Amino acid sequence: MPVKEVAERSEVDQHLAALLSNSGAIRAVVEAVAGTIGPKGLDCMLVDQYGSMLVTNDGVTILKTMDVTHPAARMLISAAEHQEEQVGDGTTTAAVITGALVAEGVSQVIKGVPVIKVIDGIKSGIARALEELRQAAVKLDDLNHPVLDQIALIAARQHQEIAALVVQAARTVGGSRLAEPGFKLSDQVVALAGADSQLIPGTIINKEPLNKAMPRQINGAKILILDDALEPKQVEPDALRNEAGFRRQLQNEEEFRANLEKLVKLGVKAIFTDRAIADQVEDWLTDYGIIGVHRVALHEWRRLAQLSGARPIKRTSLAKPAVELETVLGEVAAITVDEKYRLIRITGKPEQHYVTVVIGAATKAVVEEWERVAKDAAAAVQAAWCGGVVPGGGSVELAIAHRLAEVQSRGLSGYGFSCVIEALKRPLAQIVQNAGFNPLEKVEAVLTRLTAAPTYALGVNCDTGAIEDLTQSGIWDPYFVKYFAIKSAGEVSEAVLRINTIIKMKGAELPGTDNPG
Numbered sequence: 001m002p003v004k005e006v007a008e009r010s011e012v013d014q015h016l017a018a019l020l021s022n023s024g025a026i027r028a029v030v031e032a033v034a035g036t037i038g039p040k041g042l043d044c045m046l047v048d049q050y051g052s053m054l055v056t057n058d059g060v061t062i063l064k065t066m067d068v069t070h071p072a073a074r075m076l077i078s079a080a081e082h083q084e085e086q087v088g089d090g091t092t093t094a095a096v097i098t099g100a101l102v103a104e105g106v107s108q109v110i111k112g113v114p115v116i117k118v119i120d121g122i123k124s125g126i127a128r129a130l131e132e133l134r135q136a137a138v139k140l141d142d143l144n145h146p147v148l149d150q151i152a153l154i155a156a157r158q159h160q161e162i163a164a165l166v167v168q169a170a171r172t173v174g175g176s177r178l179a180e181p182g183f184k185l186s187d188q189v190v191a192l193a194g195a196d197s198q199l200i201p202g203t204i205i206n207k208e209p210l211n212k213a214m215p216r217q218i219n220g221a222k223i224l225i226l227d228d229a230l231e232p233k234q235v236e237p238d239a240l241r242n243e244a245g246f247r248r249q250l251q252n253e254e255e256f257r258a259n260l261e262k263l264v265k266l267g268v269k270a271i272f273t274d275r276a277i278a279d280q281v282e283d284w285l286t287d288y289g290i291i292g293v294h295r296v297a298l299h300e301w302r303r304l305a306q307l308s309g310a311r312p313i314k315r316t317s318l319a320k321p322a323v324e325l326e327t328v329l330g331e332v333a334a335i336t337v338d339e340k341y342r343l344i345r346i347t348g349k350p351e352q353h354y355v356t357v358v359i360g361a362a363t364k365a366v367v368e369e370w371e372r373v374a375k376d377a378a379a380a381v382q383a384a385w386c387g388g389v390v391p392g393g394g395s396v397e398l399a400i401a402h403r404l405a406e407v408q409s410r411g412l413s414g415y416g417f418s419c420v421i422e423a424l425k426r427p428l429a430q431i432v433q434n435a436g437f438n439p440l441e442k443v444e445a446v447l448t449r450l451t452a453a454p455t456y457a458l459g460v461n462c463d464t465g466a467i468e469d470l471t472q473s474g475i476w477d478p479y480f481v482k483y484f485a486i487k488s489a490g491e492v493s494e495a496v497l498r499i500n501t502i503i504k505m506k507g508a509e510l511p512g513t514d515n516p517g
Contacts, residue, residue: 014500014501015109015115015500015501016109016110017501017502018499018500018501018502019106019109019110019496019497019499020106021070021072021502022070022071022072022102022496022499023072023102023103023106023496025070025072025073026072026073026076026098026099026102026496027099027102027103028073029063029066029068029073029076029077029095029099030076030095030096030098030099031099032044032062032063032066033059033062033063033091033092033095033096034092034095034096034099034430034434035434036057036058036059036062036092036434037059037092037093037096037427037430037431037434038393038394038430038431038432038434038435038462039154039157039158039431039435039462040431040434040435040436040462041057041431041434042057042434043055043056043057044056044057044062046062046065046066054365055365055369056369056372057157057369058369058372058373058376059080059091059092059095060080060081060083060084060091061372063076063077063080063081063091063095064077064080064081072496072499075492075495075496076095076098076099076492079094079098079488079489079491079492080094080095080488082484082488083484083485083488086480086484087379087383087478087480087481087484088184088186088375088376088378088379088380088382088383089155089376089379089380089383089478089481090477090478090481090482090484090485093427093481093482093485094484094485094488094489096426096427096430097397097423097424097426097427097485097486097489098423098488098489098492098493099426100422100423100425100426101122101419101420101423101489101490101492101493102492102493102496102497104418104419104422104423105118105119105122105416105419105493105496105497106497108415108416108418108419109497111415113412113415113416114412115497115498117411117412117413117415117416118413118415118416118419118497119416119494119497119498120413120416121409121412121413121414121415121416121417121418121419121420122416122417122419122420122490122493122494122497123416123490123494124409124413124416124417125404125409125416125417125418125419125420125421125490126420126486126487126489126490128404128407128420129400129404129420129424129486130483130486130487132399132400132403132404133390133396133400133479133482133483133486134479134483136390136391136396136399136400136456136479137387137388137389137390137479138388138389138390139388140384140385140388140389143170143171143174143175143385144171146474147384147389147474147476148167148170148381148384148385149163149164149167150474150475150476151377151380151381151384151389151476151477151478152164152166152167152377152380152381153377153474154380154392154475154476154477155373155376155377155379155380155381156373156374156376156377157373159370159373161197162197162359162370162373162374162377163377165197165198165199165357165359165374166185166189166357166374166377166378166381167381168199168355169185169188169199169355169357169378170185170378170381170382170385172199172201172353172355173185173188173353173354173355174353175385177353178382178385178386179385179386183306184378184379184382185378185379185381185382186374186375186376186378186379186382187299187303188203188303188355188356188357188378189356189357189359189371189374189375189378190204190206190356190357190358190359190371191358191359191360191361191367191368191370191371191374192204192341192343192358192359192360192367193360193361193362193363193364193367194341194360194361194362195341195358195360196358196360197357197358197359197360197361197370198358198360199355199356199357199358200345200347200355200356200357200358201347201348201350201354201355202307202332202333202334202345202346202347202348202354202355202356203300203303203304203307203346203348203354203356204300204343204344204345204346204356204358205272205293205296205300205301205304205343205344205346206297206300206343207293207294207295207296207300207343207344208293208337208342208343208344209291209292209293209337209344210277210282210285210286210292210293210294211282211286213286214285214286214289214290214291214292215269215289215290215291215335215337216336216337216339217334217335217336217337218269218270218291218334218335219333219334220331220333220334221269221270221331221332221334221335222266222267222268222269222329222330222331223268223269223270223271223272223304223308223310223329223330223331223332223335224263224268224270224271224272224310224313224328224329224330225271225272225273225301225304225305225308225310225311225312225313225330226271226272226273226274226275226312226313226314226315227273227274227301227312227313227314228273228274228275228313228314228315229273229275229276229277229278229294229315230271230273230275230276230277230278230281230292230294230315231256231276231277231278231280231281231315232249232252232253232255232256232278232280232281233252233256234249234252253280255319256281256318257284259318259319260281260284260285260288260318261288262318262322262325263290263318263325264288264290265322266322266325266326266329268290268329269289269290269291269335270290270291270292270293270335271285271290271291271292271293272293272294272296272301272304273292273293273294273295273296274294274295274296274297274298274301275294275295276294276295277292277294291335291337291344293344303356304330304346305330306354307330307332307346307348307352307354308330308331308332308346308348308352309330309331309352310328310329310330311327311328311330312328313328331349332346332347332348332349333347333348333349333350334346334347335347357374357378359371359374380477380478380481383478383479383480383481384476384478384479386480387478387479387480387483388478388479389476389477389478389479390456390476390477390478390479390482391456391457391459391470391471391475391476391477392459392470392475392476392477393428393431393459393460393462393470393475393477394427394428394429394430394431394432394459395428395446395456395457395458395459395470395475396456396457396477396482397424397425397426397427397428397482397486398424398425398427398428398443398446398447398450398458398459399450399454399455399456399457399458400424400456401420401421401422401424401425402447402450402451402454403454404417404420404421404424405421408421419493420490423489424486425443428442428443428446428459428460429442429443431460431462432460432462435460435462435463435465437460437462437465442460442465442467445467446458446459446460446467449467455469457469457470457471457472458470459475461473
């Protein structure tokens with residue numbers, strides 16, 4: 001055999017080996033979460049080396065918690081994490097479509113279709129699918145629209161109390177706040193073991209005041225948030241050995257106390273810091289009747305700032321004139337110390353339109369799972385309000401697949417285009433399979449009906465197996481959830497198919513491979 005032919009065959013073998021390795025890793029990850037999708041999806045148990053376990057139905061939690069080292073699998077998980085960050089839901093759908101798309105693409109390459117043509121076809125198919133998805137979207141113009149209740153209920157896995165609290169929270173903060181860049185309704189969800197699930201018109205600081213002598217209830221309070229420690233400026237320890245250094249320290253303490261008195265005159269009733277409050281300062285705050293809370297978690301004081309309008313400052317800013325300090329203070333309706341749960345409840349003013357969804361349960365394990373459920377529901381409701389909704393239950397993906405089949409592109413890239421068609425059938429097929437029905441039979445039955453009556457909403461009733469318009473049963477999904485799922489599936493599959501070979505880096509073990517050489 002000529003040397004050139006041997007080299008070419010070796011290159012082809014390397015590419016196929018890389019594809020098979022990567023697609024196998026992705027398939028293994030997808031199989032771990034595929035069984036959780038849909039109303040009949042089951043839970044997954046994750047166990048660590050010490051025997052601790054986590055039982056959940058949440059796709060992104062499963063993906064992030066899995067012990068995965070293969071680089072291709074990590075690409076899929078990174079895409080799922082991005083989906084979670086962008087819209088907070090739909091990670092399992094994204095994984096299922098990605099897995100199917102990669103598998104179909106590898107199958108075409110094995111048959112001899114040039115990989116670049118497969119990639120071109122996938123890119124074309126994904127672009128066409130996203131355009132069809134946009135056509136299927138229905139915008140919502142009223143927060144009282146019943147579709148939002150259904151979106152919350154589906155995302156909350158039929159947990160009616162959680163769904164109702166989430167929708168009420170969305171309607172309380174209002175449409176403008178939901179559409180604000182950076183605002184996430186899911187961030188307003190707080191879990192408390194042993195508490196009752198409820199909606200609080202304000203927020204929670206999971207800390208207590210520094211001592212029992214500080215006030216336990218304050219109404220109409222101004223607050224200060226310090227992104228720093230609260231203590232006088234300290235001179236060097238060596239300097240305290242001489243009189244000049246000792247006097248300088250006393251002067252620092254006097255100036256610091258003068259700054260505190262300035263805050264007292266401004267009406268400050270509570271100070272929250274993300275670092276320590278010195279013992280001496282604690283005594284002064286107690287004397288002034290000010291609540292002092294230190295080492296507040298970042299996400300908690302950020303919520304407090306958002307609620308109250310306070311602007312977090314450094315301690316050096318305390319030396320500024322009172323007129324400038326007044327502009328960084330926040331205001332709340334009330335501050336209440338909850339002795340039972342050892343936390344502080346901050347009640348906002350009605351015009352602040354701020355709420356916290358408290359999710360409670362008897363045990364820590366249950367409350368953590370319900371917190372994930374509530375966050376999914378909150379993210380889904382916000383995504384639905386901001387981007388509209390599309391028919392759910394895998395129906396819109398299957399309808400798009402049917403429409404793409406009618407405009408099947410020709411040439412070698414058509415094989416990649418067909419990969420997208422087959423991948424878009426997978427969500428409904430997996431949902432049906434999880435419900436105990438034959439996926440091939442049901443998918444073909446829906447496609448037959450779509451030929452006679454084109455619609456985006458035709459799917460399978462997971463209770464009866466009947467083919468019906470799922471929107472009539474209130475089965476909707478946020479448009480953004482489906483958009484990012486399809487888009488990320490295309491990006492990950494293209495990235496995986498482009499990998500021509502896998503090479504071990506110098507001085508490193510290549511994760512996920514049996515042969516490190």
